[in-house]
């Protein structure tokens with residue numbers, strides 16, 4: 001089954017992941033390029049991109065040559081924008097909705113910190129599917145080039161290869177690959193045993209405050225406040241004096 005990776009990438013992270021997967025599994029790639037590229041610098045980059053997501057824009061794309069009937073499997077790759085997928089994918093999907101209906105679909109998202117889950121959900125909704133065959137989340141793979149992320153991208157590719165085998169036996173495979181945001185297993189989390197915590201009962205707290213020497217406490221606070229006030233006034237006096245001397 002031939003695979004096509006359709007992706008958009010503004011600053012290279014998604015492109016890095018897409019090309020790595022393609023090289024591993026022997027897939028073709030199609031990079032979507034808006035005719036009017038988004039700003040990729042400064043605050044405007046986020047404002048323009050965020051607005052495009054919010055308005056569910058379909059930015060016009062530069063012409064591409066693809067025969068979707070040659071592919072049984074489409075993998076979408078995208079950067080997470082405002083917890084959604086980057087809008088160029090919306091343009092592509094709108095243009096090929098009919099043909100996509102008969103394909104197996106997988107997807108991976110590249111993000112800085114969070115939002116990929118929501119973005120993948122939004123893409124599933126747009127494609128009107130329950131689940132992707134294989135789903136991946138990678139943390140800025142091109143920029144950070146961490147071994148862990150590369151391994152997760154390769155794992156994603158291997159899951160796609162496995163999916164090819166699964167098809168031959170007619171067994172669908174749903175697998176999720178997450179990189180760098182891999183959850184830590186519960187037994188690796190530090191535990192605090194209960195008996196190491198100091199036991200304080202309500203009665204202890206009540207006793208402590210009933211023995212509270214309010215008069216002594218008030219005297220201490222007043223003395224502290226007056227001392228700080230005196231220090232503040234003295235310092236201010238010397239600063240003002242110095243400034244006035246200079247003016248003379």
Ligand SMILES: Cc1cc2nc3c(=O)[nH]c(=O)nc-3n(C[C@H](O)[C@H](O)[C@H](O)COP(=O)(O)O)c2cc1C
Nearest residue numbers: 009010011012013014049079080082083112113114
């Ligand atoms: C307009 C815009 C919105 C973004 N929103 C998010 C976000 O919600 N969550 C996140 O983790 N990263 C967000 N990012 C960062 C990108 O998802 C991240 O840098 C990604 O790896 C970029 O992929 P690319 O190099 O292929 O464009 C945003 C970036 C842009 C430009």
